[in-house]
Amino acid sequence: MLKFTIKRLLSAIPVLFIVITLVFFLMRIIPGDPALMILGDDYEPEDYAALRESMGLNKPILQQYGEYVFGIVSGDWGTSLYNNKPVFQNIKARMEPTILVTIYSTIIAVVFAIPFGIVSARRRNTVVDYSLTTVSVLALSLPSFWLGLMLVYYVCVRTGLFPVQGYKFIADAGLRKALHCLTIPCLVLGFQHVGSLTRYTRTTMLDVLSNDYIKTARAKGLAERLVYYKHALKNALAPVVTNIGVSIASMLGGATITENVFNIPGMGKLAYDSLLRRDYTQEQAIILFVAIIFIIMNILLDIIYKILDPRIEFD
Amino acid sequence: MEKRKMKTGAFIRRYFRVMVGGTIILIMIIISLLAPVLATHDPNQVNIYDQNTPPNAEHRFGTDTLGRDLYSRVVYGGRVSLVVSVLVNVLAVIIGSSIGLVCGYYHKVDMILMRLMEGLATLPTILLAIVMVTILGPGVGKLITVLVIVNLPGIARITRQQVLSIKEKEHVESAKASGASDLRIMTKYVLPLSFSQLIIRFTSGLASTCLTQASLSFLGVGLDPRIPTWGGIVNEGSPMIIVHPYQCLYAGIALSITVLGFCILGDGVRDVLDPKLRG
Secondary structure, eight states, X not given: OHHHHHHHHHHHXXXXXXXXXXXXXXXXXXXXXXXXXXXXXXXXXXXXXXXXHHHTTTSOHHHHHHHHHHHHHTTOOOBOTTTOSBHHHHHHHHHHHHHHHHHHHHHHHHHHHHHHHHHHHHTTTSHHHHHHHHHHHHHHHSOHHXXXXXXXXXXXXXXXXXXXXXXXXXXXXXXXXXXXXXXXXXXXXXXXXXXXXXXXXXXXXXXXXXSHHHHHHHHTTOOHHHIIIIIIHHHHHHHHHHHHHHHHHHHHTOOHHHHHHTTOOSHHHHHHHHHHTTOHHHHHHHHHHHHHHHHHHHHHHHHHHHHHOTTOOOO | OHHXXXXXXXXXXXXXXXXXXXXXXXXXXXXXXXXXXXXXXOTTOOOTTSTTOOSOSSSTTOBOTTOXXXXXXHHHHHHHHHHHHHHHHHHHHHHHHHHHHHHHHOHHHHHHHHHHHXXXXXXXXXXXXXXXXXXXXXXXXXXXXXXXXXXXXHHHXXXXXXXXXXXXXXXXXXXXXXXXXXXHIIIIIIGGGGHHHHHHHHHHHHHHHHHHHHHHHHTTOSSOTTSOOHHHHHHHHGGGTTTOTHHHHHHHHHHHHHHHHHHHHHHHHHHHHOGGGOO
């Protein structure tokens, strides 16, 4: 197990390196001069020269790249061009709502989707199955930004039960208030994940149910309930957990669309706002940060998968 | 007679979802093609005397803050979504499968290209798309380029896996033994066997591309704001959601129906081509 973990960690290093390289060059292919974009139309030549100097833009590109990689590795991710704070500090300030949104909507998704998926597989090709499948296709088809806006009007405005937009930090208003603000956005996000997770659980269950050991279990007269929950579910769990993990990883990067619709000051909103402000160092840091979370999550998932299903081998 | 009837029944059952999804998309395509006939107004005609009018006899879906007729805008709004969704997936499948094919075939290329694809796959899709679109600037061609790039890693990975297993098959061995060139083996003996997977990936990609494109328009990036798109219409209506919810309503419904059509079509095609996955 330890050997597996170490091997998996080492294999992440080249990917990480490639991501850093991609992010660096992604931000350098911007047509025109980033310094000019920051200064706008009205600027003094001295300011321009000073800014280029401070941004390190007049060094050769390879040297810039080297310094960038060195900075990342040594923990210096740069300062925001917008508010001059270290980019990491800005990210940290936006972590709270994003983490809450992730946990809250994952709970919503899991609570509904797993039972839905199991029932759908058990009652395959019945009315129950068809209606649950329809719900999950609908969940995948409704655009989250539109669904969010519709809920804002038909639930928040009409009933007044939930705030229309915005977020209250735990430190200011307490956890209950914070979760109260996030309920509708998390329903929107959770609903989407209910769609994919229900389908996934159903397919995985059906896949497992077609195995020979299930036939054996049934042949020896085991109660159908036990066949489903003890023999089938246990084996279907590993891929389902992985699927949940991947969606957690993508949500931790900030739900850009949902956070914008509901004006939640999370990572996704920061990513979008930084782009509008042409705050490239901040944007670079966010993309890299999200990618690193994704890589770490994937390693964790592989390890969890290995624990749940020791038969699996990764090359 | 009896046998013939059964056959029709089986045929309908087999292709039911393909037909339902296909019909929805066909209707959407027809509406988009007939947009100039169906529209009652110029979709970009600003009318300051007729702002924020709720749906009525003249403006079926009402008007927006600039007084533009929303019905006409919604009718025109599908054009970009449909064209972009189809084109992006056609291009992504062609380029992505070529990358996957070469990677699966040549180990050395695999080391470099596939690692690059892995790195690209790690970056968050929607964020990557927003950043690239902002960098490149607005335009249908640029939008398509960005969405193709975002779709590449997935398709390349599927093809590569397929190629790795097909490569070991006997018919490839025998082609190699009889002296066929690499290119001939790849295109004649390996690629055709992964066609069904690629078609599945193509149809299932339509729905997600349609949604991503709409999300980008909703965020106001990617296209000239004068081009009516469903995502863009919802975006323009969103500040008015509390007082004039109808401004967002209809464009969203049109978009949802289209994505639903693509989803059902994708599921149907997958069921037909890959019975193993059928529920």
